[in-house]
Amino acid sequence: NAGVTQTPKFQVLKTGQSMTLQCAQDMNHNSMYWYRQDPGMGLRLIYYSASEGTTDKGEVPNGYNVSRLNKREFSLRLESAAPSQTSVYFCAIGGGGATETQYFGPGTRLLVL
Amino acid sequence: AQSVAQPEDQVNVAEGNPLTVKCTYSVSGNPYLFWYVQYPNRGLQFLLKYITGDNLVKGSYGFEAEFNKSQTSFHLKKPSALVSDSALYFCAVRGYYGQNFVFGPGTRLSVLP
Secondary structure (H helix, E strand, O other): OOOEEEEOOEEEEOOOOOEEEEEEEOOOOOOEEEEEEOOOOOEEEEEEEOOOOOOEEOOOOOOEEEEEOOOOEEEEEEOOOOHHHOEEEEEEEEOOOOOOOEEEOOOEEEEEO | OOEEEOOOOEEEEEOOOOEEEOOEEEOOOOEEEEEEEEOOOOOEEEEEEEOOOOOEEEOHHHOEEEEEOOOOEEEEEEOOOOHHHOEEEEEEEEEOOOOOOEEOOOEEEEEEO
């Protein structure tokens, strides 16, 4: 997972609390993505950013917001956490071109009580 | 719409035996196909991809995958399995027009000593 860092690694929230997941890259890719991973469902795209200053919704954006702060950083915010948002969250970079590979961060495990 | 199926939740194989992890896909136009592996508590790691050309693609750690257009399949294979290959494997697809990645639900591979 070299080149993509995520913080925190693990977080426990109570329902209704807010938090921001951080992602940073040092590989100079334009495209950045946020996925969630749930058992038996693979990875589902939450939001993505094709380039600095742009963001778009993915398959499951409800309850989330994102900010592409600069080319290196892409954050995911949960304004009011719900138990249904308990998941493992992955940031990915690359994949802006159709044949381009995506590279993933180590993930953030989130538990919402 | 794009979709990926991995028909087996779990594959068990004895060490030293050949292994196959199955993937079928649906996409408009020519597909770009990817395999990723996930070890416990880690992010996804890229194994290999098919873009065009030879239907047999070789990747990391001795893995290969065979693209079959008529069967819309992209099965992952390895001639001789290792215990260290035990992990969760994801197939992913994107279409020629650069749509976002779609991941399958994952197949858990267990290699028994």
